[in-house]
Amino acid sequence: MGLLEKLFGKKNVNKAFDIDKYNRANQKQIDKIKSVYDMDSISGIQAIPVPTAKEPPENLPAVVVKVEYILQRKATEHKKAGRMELAIECLKKSNEIMPYSSVGYLKKDYERLVEFLKQAGRFDEARAEQERLDSIFGDMQITKEEAAKMRSRNANSGTDLVHVTGHLGCCAECAKYRDRIYSLSGASNKYPPYPQFLVENEGHCGLIEYPFYDGFSGFRTMHNGDVDPAAYSNRPFIDDRTGDERARYDESQRKTREEAANRKNYDLLRELFPDLAPKSFGGYVRMKNANSPNFQSIVSKVKEAGYFFEE
Numbered sequence: 457m458g459l460l461e462k463l464f465g466k467k468n469v470n471k472a473f474d475i476d477k478y479n480r481a482n483q484k485q486i487d488k489i490k491s492v493y494d495m496d497s498i499s500g501i502q503a504i505p506v507p508t509a510k511e512p513p514e515n516l517p518a519v520v521v522k523v524e525y526i527l528q529r530k531a532t533e534h535k536k537a538g539r540m541e542l543a544i545e546c547l548k549k550s551n552e553i554m555p556y557s558s559v560g561y562l563k564k565d566y567e568r569l570v571e572f573l574k575q576a577g578r579f580d581e582a583r584a585e586q587e588r589l590d591s592i593f594g595d596m597q598i599t600k601e602e603a604a605k606m607r608s609r610n611a612n613s614g615t616d617l618v619h620v621t622g623h624l625g626c627c628a629e630c631a632k633y634r635d636r637i638y639s640l641s642g643a644s645n646k647y648p649p650y651p652q653f654l655v656e657n658e659g660h661c662g663l664i665e666y667p668f669y670d671g672f673s674g675f676r677t678m679h680n681g682d683v684d685p686a687a688y689s690n691r692p693f694i695d696d697r698t699g700d701e702r703a704r705y706d707e708s709q710r711k712t713r714e715e716a717a718n719r720k721n722y723d724l725l726r727e728l729f730p731d732l733a734p735k736s737f738g739g740y741v742r743m744k745n746a747n748s749p750n751f752q753s754i755v756s757k758v759k760e761a762g763y764f765f766e767e
């Protein structure tokens with residue numbers, strides 16, 4: 457059965473997809489959820505039940521009708537109306553429910569709560585939530601558990617082989633492993649075993665993986681070259697990035713470090729010098745990049761108080 461048939465039933469597949477009808481059906485479900493759960497009081501939000509088991513996987517989950525997503529939308533609504541406590545409560549509940557959802561949420565989806573807590577001046581809670589998320593995700597956007605599942609889906613695709621695609625401007629380590637076919641079981645004597653580095657650092661530089669069917673799947677190198685996939689996959693495992701690629705990677709790392717320092721400095725301002733802090737992070741960055749007199753005066757006030765800005 458095809459994907460559309462699974463989703464809409466065999467009868468309806470040939471009919472044109474009626475987006476209005478789909479939206480109306482979703483809205484009905486959203487209204488129903490909102491009528492069952494009270495999302496307008498702290499106790500009401502806290503009373504919304506958290507699932508005890510993971511939702512079964514769906515090919516195309518209707519995100520908009522998920523309780524956690526409705527809570528996220530509600531959080532935006534509360535925040536806009538100045539009801540920050542309710543907004544935060546919605547996101548807390550959403551963070552509790554998300555791990556059980558069939559939707560694969562990313563670390564940044566969970567970190568919205570951290571940002572709301574900071575905006576409300578609840579810095580201790582923000583730190584605790586960030587630490588909790590760091591312990592689950594590390595530096596990655598998906599959990600190790602999710603990554604392992606994705607790999608086992610590849611392993612269940614009827615082939616032991618996986619194509620790890622190429623990526624320009626990745627790190628020195630990923631460069632050694634990109635653009636090759638691997639044997640997930642390690643049993644192939646034609647292709648190298650799936651590298652331990654990729655097991656432990658899933659998604660490190662965003663290398664994408666596809667099942668590979670030897671003799672059927674096409675293989676072209678990331679430079680669009682026509683090669684023998686087995687010979688090419690066994691080429692020396694070295695960092696073969698060009699100078700341009702290294703420069704691109706170093707620049708992206710520099711930007712990441714700069715962004716992290718900016719965020720830290722802005723948080724320091726918001727927490728300890730709220731009167732000096734610009735209203736938004738974007739405002740802070742603009743001020744800093746322009747090195748405006750106002751920014752210089754903030755830096756010296758922070759210094760006088762015995763704190764320092766990270767470079």
Ligand SMILES: [Zn+2]
Nearest residue numbers: 627630660661
């Ligand atoms: Zn990497």
